[in-house]
Each structure stands twice: as structure tokens, then as C-alpha cells.
Amino acid sequence: MKQKRIVIIGSTGSIGEQALQVIAAHPEQFRVMGLAAGSNIHRLIEQAHRFQPEVLCVGRSEFYPSLREQVEGAYQVLAGMEGLCELATLEQADIVLVSVSGAVGIQPTLAAIGAQKRVALANKETLVAAGDLVMKAVQENDTELIPVDSEHAAIFQCIRDEQAWVRNLWLTASGGPFRDYKAEQMKNITVEEALNHPNWEMGAKITVDSATLMNKGLEVIEAHHLFSAAYDCIKIIIQRESVIHSMVEFVDGSFLAHLGVADMRIPIQYAFSYPERMVSPARQLDFTALGSIHFESPDYERFPSLLLAVQAGRTGGTMPAVMNAANETAVAAFLQRKLSFMQIPELIAAVMSRHQTIQLPTLEQIMEADQWARDESSRMIY
Numbered sequence: 505m506k507q508k509r510i511v512i513i514g515s516t517g518s519i520g521e522q523a524l525q526v527i528a529a530h531p532e533q534f535r536v537m538g539l540a541a542g543s544n545i546h547r548l549i550e551q552a553h554r555f556q557p558e559v560l561c562v563g564r565s566e567f568y569p570s571l572r573e574q575v576e577g578a579y580q581v582l583a584g585m586e587g588l589c590e591l592a593t594l595e596q597a598d599i600v601l602v603s604v605s606g607a608v609g610i611q612p613t614l615a616a617i618g619a620q621k622r623v624a625l626a627n628k629e630t631l632v633a634a635g636d637l638v639m640k641a642v643q644e645n646d647t648e649l650i651p652v653d654s655e656h657a658a659i660f661q662c663i664r665d666e667q668a669w670v671r672n673l674w675l676t677a678s679g680g681p682f683r684d685y686k687a688e689q690m691k692n693i694t695v696e697e698a699l700n701h702p703n704w705e706m707g708a709k710i711t712v713d714s715a716t717l718m719n720k721g722l723e724v725i726e727a728h729h730l731f732s733a734a735y736d737c738i739k740i741i742i743q744r745e746s747v748i749h750s751m752v753e754f755v756d757g758s759f760l761a762h763l764g765v766a767d768m769r770i771p772i773q774y775a776f777s778y779p780e781r782m783v784s785p786a787r788q789l790d791f792t793a794l795g796s797i798h799f800e801s802p803d804y805e806r807f808p809s810l811l812l813a814v815q816a817g818r819t820g821g822t823m824p825a826v827m828n829a830a831n832e833t834a835v836a837a838f839l840q841r842k843l844s845f846m847q848i849p850e851l852i853a854a855v856m857s858r859h860q861t862i863q864l865p866t867l868e869q870i871m872e873a874d875q876w877a878r879d880e881s882s883r884m885i886y
């Protein structure tokens with residue numbers, strides 16, 4: 505395999521760090537060309553010293569002077585949304601991994617697609633808020649968009665070129681830490697409990713989303729766009745061991761499933777090595793130790809965020825961007841202990857009910873709807 509040159513947008517996060525582990529394990533095959541973080545310039549500089557990229561970028565411009573001063577001309581330094589978009593189109597890069605958290609990923613993703621880079625997309629909020637525009641750009645530019653989110657990576661591998669015969673997509677969910685809680689217990693959930701996911705180590709925002717099951721709702725919308733699947737054909741099944749990463753059901757009754765240990769380095773590496781496979785640093789799945797796999801249906805009453813997300817997806821237009829922005833704001837407020845766990849879906853529902861959906865929105869209208877929802881949510885919280 506020819507060496508692939510990689511840019512990581514969001515290198516200091518959970519996915520970004522694991523991507524660097526994959527790259528470190530295959531120095532012949534992969535090379536880092538550019539790294540971007542939001543504000544953690546200390547870690548960004550450490551990563552730069554280790555991986556020697558050509559360009560660094562900090563998303564929050566106020567950290568630019570400090571970053572520039574500390575690297576003393578060793579790397580080209582960019583900043584802000586403009587910098588992220590410039591990095592996403594870096595001429596010397598083949599692959600752009602978008603692993604920022606939140607709708608901040610929309611513009612760099614579109615920029616990378618426009619520059620015909622292979623986009624390894626971890627950032628689900630981008631597809632949720634702007635999926636129609638992103639998929640249209642992928643078609644127009646004839647670019648590869650390879651999903652990193654484990655469920656979608658699984659479906660991508662199962663579906664291959666058999667899209668015409670798909671009956672249903674089955675997204676698996678661990679159910680999160682509160683899958684066995686009674687409705688009464690859900691009222692007193694603390695931040696510490698919500699951040700303690702049984703199966704996956706992830707950033708704080710997605711960990712809370714996994715606890716409310718919003719994460720699965722976002723993934724339904726993500727799957728709708730990635731695989732042109734009707735909402736009625738996207739099913740959710742709780743599979744608490746997180747060993748089946750998702751399944752495709754075909755019209756003849758066959759199911760293809762993707763199994764493996766719960767380790768994001770597998771889908772990250774696949775998005776880099778595709779269509780080839782490489783030895784992975786992840787451990788192997790031990791079926792005997794696993795014993796059995798359990799299935800159950802999700803409970804929409806205890807987890808209203810899931811329903812809200814699917815409703816937003818079905819409404820379409822600007823509604824998913826609004827739902828996503830309200831959720832991002834609510835989760836941040838929950839983490840700051842300004843909102844209780846069950847107030848997260850309440851806030852999202854309230855913001856969605858006030859929004860007048862615009863169908864077939866432009867990027868500008870999506871960004872406006874996103875900002876409106878953030879302002880509206882903040883106003884209701886504070």
C-alpha cells in the first residue's frame with residue numbers, strides 16, 4: 505500500500521488520540537501531515553513533536569499567539585474556522601479525519617470533500633445537521649466518505665455493493681449506563697454516573713449522549729444520510745455486550761453482522777486502510793469468554809431523547825440542526841450541573857417546538873438555525 509498522508513481535525517480528543525496510535529503502529533503506511541485541536545495547545549505541541557506534521561491549527565483563535573510563540577516556526581500555524589478549513593484542504597494530504605465533537609465539524613468536512621480528500625468521518629453531528637449538503641457534495645466531487653462511527657463502519661463493511669437488496673439496517677446500542685434504571689431512579693442521575701459508560705471510553709459529550717440514548721438517535725440520522733435509508737428501514741436493537749457493531753438485513757432474509765471487540769482503533773484504521781485491511785493494535789474477540797449476546801428493544805419512555813432525534817430526522821430540513829444544537833447546549837449545561845439529566849430532553853423538546861422548519865436549507869440557513877437553537881437553549885437555561 506502506498507503511504508497515506510493524514511490530517512486529523514480534533515487530534516487531542518478520544519478519537520484523535522486513538523488515530524495517532526493507529527498511525528504510530530504503521531509508520532510505513534501512514535504519515536501525519538497536519539493536526540488541529542480546539543484549545544489544548546499543550547497536548548497539540550506534544551503530538552507535533554512526536555509525529556512531525558507540517559501544519560498545526562488551533563480552532564479557538566485566542567490560543568493562536570501562544571501556539572505560534574511556543575513552536576517557534578517549526579510548523580506552519582493556522583487558527584480559527586478558516587484555519588480548520590485550510591488544513592482540511594492541505595495539498596499534501598490524502599485523508600482528512602474529522603474527529604472534532606459537535607457541529608463545528610460541518611465546514612471543515614465540506615472543505616475536505618470539496619478538495620477531493622478521502623474523509624474519514626467520526627464527527628456525527630456534521631451529518632445530523634447538514635447531511636443532505638454533505639452527501640450532495642460527496643456525489644458532486646466524487647469523493648470517498650468513510651464512516652468511523654462504529655455502527656456505520658460496520659454497516660459500510662456489510663453492505664458493500666448490495667444496497668439494492670437491503671431491507672433494514674440494524675443499529676446496535678449498548679443501552680448505556682442507565683439501561684436497567686427505573687423511571688424513578690432516572691431523576692437523580694449525577695454527572696459522574698452519566699460519564700461512567702459500561703463499554704466504551706469516549707469524550708464527555710458523546711458519553712452523555714450514550715447515556716440519554718441521544719447518541720443512537722443521532723446515529724439513525726447519520727445512517728439515513730450515509731446509506732440513503734428510509735427512516736422506517738432503520739431499526740435499533742439494544743445489545744448490551746457491544747460486540748455486534750451493527751447489522752444489515754437483506755430482502756432474502758439474510759443478515760450480515762460486523763463483530764469485534766469494542767475498540768475504536770478498528771474502524772479508524774479501516775477508514776485509513778480501506779479497501780485493504782491491516783493488523784490492528786486492538787485485542788482479539790474471545791467468544792468463549794463472552795459466552796452469550798443479549799438483545800432487547802429500546803425504551804422510548806425512559807429515553808425520550810432517542811425519539812426526539814428520530815422525529816427531527818423525519819421532519820428534515822433545519823430541524824435536525826436545531827435538535828443537535830439544543831442537545832449540545834443542554835449536555836454542556838448538564839456537565840456544568842446547570843441542568844438535571846432528565847431536563848436534557850425537556851429542553852430539546854421545548855426548542856424544537858419553537859422552531860419553524862425550513863426545508864431544503866442552504867448551509868447558511870443551517871448555520872443560522874444552529875445559532876438560533878443555541879441562543880434559545882441558553883436563554884431557557886440561564
Ligand code: NDP
Nearest residue numbers: 514516517518519541542543544563604626627628706707
Ligand atoms: P472529544 O471531546 O474527546 O474530542 C473532541 C476533539 O475536538 C478534541 O481534539 C478537541 O480539542 C477538538 N475540538 C473541539 N472544539 C474544537 C474547535 N472549535 N476547533 C478545533 N477542534 C476542536 O470527542 P471524541 O473524540 O469522543 O468524539 C469526536 C467525535 O467523534 C464526536 O462527534 C463523536 O460523536 C464522534 N464519535 C466518537 C466516538 C468515541 O469513541 N469517542 C465513537 C463514535 C463517534 P481540545 O482537546 O483542544 O478541546
Ligand code: MG
Nearest residue numbers: 653654655723
Ligand atoms: Mg457509534
